[in-house]
Structures are given as C-alpha cells and as structure tokens.
Amino acid sequence: MRQLLKYSAVFIAIGLIAAGCSSSKKKDPFAGIGSPYYSKAGPLPKGGGRYHVGKPYEVAGVWFTPKEQPGYDKVGIASWYGPQFHRRMTSNGEWFDMNELTAAHATLPLPSYAKVTNLQNGRSVVVRVNxxxxxxxxxxxxxxxxxxxxxxxxxxxxAKVRVQYIGPAPLNDQGQHLAAMNRELRNGTPLNRMMAAAEGWSTGETEVAAVDQGFESYPTVQTNIASASTAYETPDYFVQVGSFADPYNAERAREELANSGPVEVQELMGSQGPLYRVRIGPMKNQGQAQLALRQAVDLGHPDARLIMANAAL
Structure with missing residues (x-):
C-alpha cells in the first residue's frame, strides 16, 4: 500500500491527473509526462543525463522551488521506491536503477550528492540525487x-533521517566516483572536502583495495596491480563484493553473481557481530577479474573492489 502512494516526478502523470492540478505552466518540465522505459537488454546505462534545477512547480496544491542550496541540512522522513519505477527515466534524463545508490528530492539540483543519515540507527550513505x-x-x-x-x-x-547537501555530482559518473564518495564517508572525511578527496580515487589507475562494503571501519591496503604482480608469477585476483550483517543478503548476492565466476561467502567477526563477506574468485586472469568487477558494480554493488590474493585474507 505504501508503494501505491509514492510519486516520482518523472512518473506522476496519473497522480497529477487524479489531484486535478492546474495548468501545465505551473509544473516542472518533466512533471505530468509519462516516463520512458529502458527496454533494451543488459544493464542500465549510467549517467547520460543533464544538469537540471528547474522552475517552481506545483503538485497537488503544494509549490516546490528547486534551487542551488549549498547549506541544505534538514531532518525529515525518508521513504523508498523500487520495482514500479525500475528502468524508467528520472527527472534529469538518467535511468532509474533501484539497485544503485540514488534518491529523489523535490528541490535539490540534479544530479547532486547528499549524505543521508538514518537517525534511528546512525547509518549513513552518500546518494546521487537524480x-x-x-x-x-x-x-x-x-x-x-x-x-x-x-x-x-x-x-x-x-525512517527519520538527516539530509545534508554535499555538492554537484559528475554528470556521467559510471559508479566509481560515487563509490569513492562513500569510501570517504567511511573514512570520516568532512563533507566540504569529500568531493576533492574522491577525485583522487576515481581518476587514478586501477587500485587493489581490501575494503569491505559496510559501515564498520576497515584498514585499507592500496597497491598498483602492475607492480604488485611482480611478487607473484601467477597472482590470484578476487573481486571483494561486500560484507553483509544479514546472511540472507549475502546469499542473495552470491546467487546474483553466480555467472561472474566462483563466488564464496565467508563469515567474519565484526565490531558489532558476525559479518558475511562475499567475493568472486580466485581468478588468474586480470581481464576476467576486471569483467567480474564491472558485472558486480552493474548488479548494484558500487563498492566492489579488485584485490590480490594476499590482501583477500
């Protein structure tokens, strides 16, 4: 029932008609237009949208004024949307992927980054508002x-959340920059320095990092694949997909990634109890490992990382 009440600005034509909205001149340019559906086979393209702020618009008698809001910091209620809008176009022309770290906001510039914190459990994530x-x-x-x-x-x-605006997001990020932003979040980087810090991660050479997806702090080991491989005649590569507190989620990830190579789930002890780490490998071929990494990211694991056998233990 909750999902039936949900609106998305690019797919609210039915809601707008039912609400008896006034003339189309008062609407956001995308409001009231049936959202196109991405029907091609394969993973959804990333990026490809446009920067968009928009003029004031009205929905069901309430006016919204999009604008640049560098100091935006508000507490309120967050909801979520998924299957009904999966593979449909968002308000700035990107494709909505329910498995990516994205969000909808009534007035923030598109696309932009925001830190969202669940005030009930303290968990935070950086999302791409598109x-x-x-x-x-x-x-x-x-x-x-x-x-x-x-x-x-x-x-x-x-959930009751705190939403903090960070800044404009890269227009055609393929997932690396958003993943780097969340890495900086886990590292405790201040919001006003996060963008610059993430640039160093996302534009550098391919890195090998023993970083688990999650909210605990893990030591990070970085090395370049080309130089590290000289220590091994036949190095083993792994794709570190992530760590999950719920074993069901770990098993679901394992099943999703079954076509990417051998997948294993390891139980580890974290600071707040057991964690279930999912990784793909071992793989002898670096090209195969890179392909598995791209597949993991496309399947909704933006923090997946390529690691060496010695870093995977």
Whole structure:
C-alpha cells in the first residue's frame, strides 16, 4: 500500500491527473509526462543525463522551488521506491536503477550528492540525487531500494533521517566516483572536502583495495596491480563484493553473481557481530577479474573492489 502512494516526478502523470492540478505552466518540465522505459537488454546505462534545477512547480496544491542550496541540512522522513519505477527515466534524463545508490528530492539540483543519515540507527550513505519527489506528507527524500537497504529501513518503509547537501555530482559518473564518495564517508572525511578527496580515487589507475562494503571501519591496503604482480608469477585476483550483517543478503548476492565466476561467502567477526563477506574468485586472469568487477558494480554493488590474493585474507 505504501508503494501505491509514492510519486516520482518523472512518473506522476496519473497522480497529477487524479489531484486535478492546474495548468501545465505551473509544473516542472518533466512533471505530468509519462516516463520512458529502458527496454533494451543488459544493464542500465549510467549517467547520460543533464544538469537540471528547474522552475517552481506545483503538485497537488503544494509549490516546490528547486534551487542551488549549498547549506541544505534538514531532518525529515525518508521513504523508498523500487520495482514500479525500475528502468524508467528520472527527472534529469538518467535511468532509474533501484539497485544503485540514488534518491529523489523535490528541490535539490540534479544530479547532486547528499549524505543521508538514518537517525534511528546512525547509518549513513552518500546518494546521487537524480530524480524529483517525494510529494507525500512530510517526506523529504525518496531513496532507491538499495539505499534503503544500506540504511536498514527497507522493511519499515520509512525512517527519520538527516539530509545534508554535499555538492554537484559528475554528470556521467559510471559508479566509481560515487563509490569513492562513500569510501570517504567511511573514512570520516568532512563533507566540504569529500568531493576533492574522491577525485583522487576515481581518476587514478586501477587500485587493489581490501575494503569491505559496510559501515564498520576497515584498514585499507592500496597497491598498483602492475607492480604488485611482480611478487607473484601467477597472482590470484578476487573481486571483494561486500560484507553483509544479514546472511540472507549475502546469499542473495552470491546467487546474483553466480555467472561472474566462483563466488564464496565467508563469515567474519565484526565490531558489532558476525559479518558475511562475499567475493568472486580466485581468478588468474586480470581481464576476467576486471569483467567480474564491472558485472558486480552493474548488479548494484558500487563498492566492489579488485584485490590480490594476499590482501583477500
């Protein structure tokens, strides 16, 4: 029932008609237009949208004024949206992937980065805001399904959150920059320095990092594959997909990645209890490992990383 009440700015034509909105001149340029569906086979393209702020618009009698908001920092209710809008176009022309770390906001510039913190459990994530919404009750942000899972409120449907604007997101990021932003978040980098710090990660050469996806702090080991491989005649490569507190989620990830290579789930002890680490490998061929990495990212694991056998233990 919750999902039936949800609106997305690029797919609210039915809601707008039912609400009896006034003339189209008052709407956001994307509002009231049936959202195109990406029907091609294979993973959804990343990026490809446009920078968009937009003029003031009205939805169900409420006016919204998009604008640059460098100091935006608000507390409110977050909800999430997923299957109904999966593979449909967002308000800035990108394709909505419910397995990516994205969100919809009524007034922030598109695309942009925002830090969202679940005030009920302290978990935080950086999301790419590339859509308009939500337009229901007191909700201030609509998270993708994956984002809601990371903030651990998906089963409840909503949560009280704090939303902090970080800055404009790269237009055609293929996932590396967003993953770097979340790495900086885990490292405790201040918001005003996060963008610059992430640039160093996302534009450098391919790195090997023993970094688990999650909210605990792990030591990071960095080395260049070309130089590291000289220590081994036949190095083994792994794709470190992530660590999960829920074994069911780990098993689901293993099943999703079954076509990418051998996948294993290891139980580890974290600071707050057991964690279940998912990784693909071992693989002798670096090209095969890079392909498995791209497949893992495309399947909704933006923090997946290529690691060497000695760093995978």
């Amino acid at each position: 859509d308009r919404g939500p337009f229901v009750d007191t909700r201030i942000i609509d998270m993708s399904r994956r984002s809601a899972e990371l903030l651990a409120f998906k089963p409840q449907g909503m």
